Amino acid sequence: MSEIRIDTPADAAAEPSHDQDDRLTPEFVRAVIDHVERGEADAARALVAPLHPADIAVLFELAPSESRRPLAAALADLLGGDVLAEMNDWVREELMEALAPHEVAEIATQLDTDDAVAIIEDMGEDEQRAVLRAMEPDDRAAIEEALSYPEESAGRLMQRDLIAVPEHWAVGDVLDYLRRNEDLTTDFWEIFVVDAGHHPVGTCKLSWILRTPRNIAVSDVMQREQTLIPVDMDQEEVALRFQKYGLISAAVVDPNGRLVGMITVDDIVHIIQEEAGEDILRLSGAGDGDINEPVLDSYRSRVRWLIANLGTALVASTIIGLFEGTIARMVALATLMPIVAGVGGNAGTQTMAVTVRAIATNKLTQANTVRSIMREIRIALLNGSTIAAVIGSGVALVFGNGALGAVIAAAMMTNILVAGLAGVLVPVTLDRMDVDPAVSSSVFVTMVTDSMGFLAFLGLATLAGLAG
Structure with missing residues (x-):
């Protein structure tokens, strides 16, 4: 029965295009692609024509990469500027490569200047020149003026058509x-x-x-x-x-x-979504984090931060090496070390995320930096006291060693306090140095919390003579 519904446009149209969450259903996407693969362009267009331009853009994003160009050829008359304006950047760039310059120029002239610029700005210089040559003089002048402004500036974002x-x-x-x-x-x-x-x-x-x-x-x-x-x-x-x-x-x-x-404001909604997503992805070192991004591009954006993390991990490893004898005499220390570093790292990440977001939204400025630091210190003291009491009591009971419980409690308190300070001071310092705190903060905060966690715990254990 499912094959019969896919073969005829009237029956296929009876297949719901959207689910209860207003997303295109897998069955609908498969039906459109099947029509295209069988050369039934009219049937594919009959299914897609009722969709909103934003949904047509999503259809291309959901289609496998190898199906996108045949899909674009079959739906050429529906692939207007309003669809491309809604499309994912990577998918749109892939489709633009398949179009002739005069076809791109024709699409660009249908759009507001800001949307036309978004299509053309990612092209290579040769492709840009070819597309601009194919445009009308007035449209070409507007696009060239917009491209003269810095990327991600109001000049690139604005529309020239106004009253x-x-x-x-x-x-x-x-x-x-x-x-x-x-x-x-x-x-x-x-x-x-x-x-x-x-x-x-x-x-x-x-x-x-x-x-x-x-x-x-x-x-x-x-x-x-x-x-x-x-x-x-x-x-x-x-x-x-x-x-x-x-x-x-x-x-x-x-x-x-x-x-x-x-x-x-419709342009701003996209910017707010884009910038918020960028900050989260940069904190994790995941680059653009787009599922349509080419594999090699994702690899290059992620691997450099993994290498940087490898370097900071060596610092923590060196600190552990300084206390090799202490660990050898009391194996329980090796069991408990990751707890101190891990909880401290999470505490630092919490503070760092709040701080980076506050900087991005202009809520953290020079006028309230000191107040914000003092606030995070108070939060760290409260968190540290609670976690230290829990872990200290637990270790004392499990290992039957009150001194070990006191040492890990003190180390946990110290590391959470340091994590709170690092979580706010590192992003603020980077921001003052005109370095994007969303890009670099996590590497430095992780290094500080890991290193301080190991140093505090092993150092206090050595001073207390637990491994004597």
Whole structure:
């Protein structure tokens, strides 16, 4: 029965495309791919045509790599700019390689400037030039200007298509302008008001324009206070501004304060998701962490941090070697060492994750750094006291050695306190040195907690004469 449903478009369409969590079902994806493999392009298009562009993009991401190009050929008329704009970067790059420059140019012209730039910026220089040559002069100029700005900046993110009117106009003039000009963008939430030098002086929400009498001057209803985004501002900082001030859109200005574009909240949602994911993946040293990333790229991004961790592990190993005689005389120490280091490492990771996130969201600044450090010290003392009491009592009972229980309790207390300090001081120090704390913090924090855990435990055991 399942084969019959797949063979005919009408029956296949009866197969639900989404599950209860609004995800494409494996059966639906398999049905589309089967049609393509059998050369039934019309049947495949009949299944995919009702999908939202975002779901079509997901379909390509779920398809096996070897099926994506045949799938793109079969669904060429559905593979528009709105689909590519939603597609995973790695999958989109793979498909772009299969298209001729004029085909990429045609798709790019359908998109807002920011989405077109996202497609073109990852291409090689030769491919970029070929695509730009195939575009209309106005579109090419806009793309080239955007590419001239730094990566992940407001200039790359902004849209050039916006509505700007002079401040001396009346509301009726604005309404007439919007209705008579068919070439104006259709997606906007507010109108920017500019002076004679094209500097933004205010904004008007569409609701204000629609509800205000025609004879009222725009300058009388506009909001003069607005958040202006410098064209070279990092996209993460832009996202923070949108979040802080609850913006729907914002004007982007060049170094001379002239209006050059706008950024809308739909673009910011992607940035917030992207930046949050990046921080988590960088803390683990997993690179981009994308399941569509080529294997060799993932290998290169991960192996360097594993090598760095190997180096820091040698430091901890050296410390253990200094107490080789102590360990040899009391084997129980070797059994308990990983507990001290492991719990300290987890405590450091907790503090580090909170600190890196606070730095990324501008909640941890020079104004409250000392207060944050003192807060983490208090938390570490509370955690250390609790864990030390538990592990100390447990070891004393299990091994029948009160001195050993006291030593491991003291070592645990020391290491958790050090872990709390390292978890906040390492990211803050790296941030002050203009080094991304999300990338490097975990290596240094792990080294500190492992080394201090072994040193405190073995050192105290030697001083207490437990192995004597």
